[in-house]
Amino acid sequence: MGRVYNFSSGPATLPLTVLEKVQAELVDWGGSGMSVMEMSHRGDDFVGIAERAEATLRRILDVPDTYRVLFLQGGATAQFAMVPMNLMRGGSADFIDTGIWSQKAMTEAARYGRVRLAAGGPDYATRVPAAGSIEIDPAASYLHYTPNETIGGVEFPYIPDSGDVPLVADMSSTLLSRPLDVSRFGLIYAGAQKNVGPSGLTLVIVHEDLLGDPLPGTPTVFDYRVYAENASMYNTPPTFAWYVAGEVFAWIEAEGGLPAIGERNRRKAAKLYAALDGTEFYRTAVAQDSRSWMNVTFTLAETALDTEFLRGADAAGLKSLKGHRSVGGMRASLYNAMPEAGVDALVDYMKEFERIRG
Numbered sequence: 001m002g003r004v005y006n007f008s009s010g011p012a013t014l015p016l017t018v019l020e021k022v023q024a025e026l027v028d029w030g031g032s033g034m035s036v037m038e039m040s041h042r043g044d045d046f047v048g049i050a051e052r053a054e055a056t057l058r059r060i061l062d063v064p065d066t067y068r069v070l071f072l073q074g075g076a077t078a079q080f081a082m083v084p085m086n087l088m089r090g091g092s093a094d095f096i097d098t099g100i101w102s103q104k105a106m107t108e109a110a111r112y113g114r115v116r117l118a119a120g121g122p123d124y125a126t127r128v129p130a131a132g133s134i135e136i137d138p139a140a141s142y143l144h145y146t147p148n149e150t151i152g153g154v155e156f157p158y159i160p161d162s163g164d165v166p167l168v169a170d171m172s173s174t175l176l177s178r179p180l181d182v183s184r185f186g187l188i189y190a191g192a193q194k195n196v197g198p199s200g201l202t203l204v205i206v207h208e209d210l211l212g213d214p215l216p217g218t219p220t221v222f223d224y225r226v227y228a229e230n231a232s233m234y235n236t237p238p239t240f241a242w243y244v245a246g247e248v249f250a251w252i253e254a255e256g257g258l259p260a261i262g263e264r265n266r267r268k269a270a271k272l273y274a275a276l277d278g279t280e281f282y283r284t285a286v287a288q289d290s291r292s293w294m295n296v297t298f299t300l301a302e303t304a305l306d307t308e309f310l311r312g313a314d315a316a317g318l319k320s321l322k323g324h325r326s327v328g329g330m331r332a333s334l335y336n337a338m339p340e341a342g343v344d345a346l347v348d349y350m351k352e353f354e355r356i357r358g
């Protein structure tokens, strides 16, 4: 039936059982006689779908009651602006810069106040700063960082200690990859199209104390409080993506929850990094302690072979391994729905390619 191993960084592979359930329910959800995408977001059926999705997410991620879960649109990119619009009350915010997504968040935030570098910078595209090197301005409105840089494949092995300054994290490519202590954060956001579901949906998990005092002139649709007070239905939400996300959350729970998912992800990444470390033919620039579980970046020592490597992989059903256009090389994204067999197939292909071309 033609399914491939899809290593895309996002939109990305989804669990087959979820896709099949969505397919089975596509034209008649739960005997309603209509598709979820045809339902009023204010009707009982969709409200039930939405509430169950949130409840399942809260269970699997163990979200404390003091946090609100918001289902928004605009992607993580909209959050680059929405976070400062809502939280930059003191006129300045601190940032840790570990790559392209950190920098995009900083550039956008600079439109709303002062952006100060607390750690990281140009030398940190392949490693995260040491925990002790983060210098936080106690007057900062918040500290923002990118726990997993999707393009560089650089991931924090620790949660920065921001003291009394609220910690804000762009978790687009790492949320739900393993258990997480949500209580360490003021606000977490993520575009859905990696571990959560289809694109078009953006998750925000925010401590309720941070709601309610946006900068003057903030449009209503960018005010977190408005979503919190209206169960994320101030206007029409991305209903179909929300429904599919709910099915993905249920799948995670059925797989044994985030402890089981996290253990599988750890094994998958370890297998691929071990293959990279065992040869000079492939290389990864990322420091040992900063290696992403979700986005494994590597190059061929002989870059002239890149095209042939990618063409052969594609023919073998190993799709979307080309690195981001800004950095080149290869990137294998190993999100939750990538089975271990997919990593095995990739490692086998890499070994065979090296045998022929090495």
Ligand code: PMP
Pocket: 009, 010, 074, 075, 076, 077, 078, 101, 146, 148, 149, 150, 151, 170, 171, 172, 173, 191, 192
């Ligand atoms: N932040 C990170 C870490 C990302 O990986 C991405 C998308 N790949 C974005 C932000 C931008 O997300 P979106 O396209 O949903 O706006």
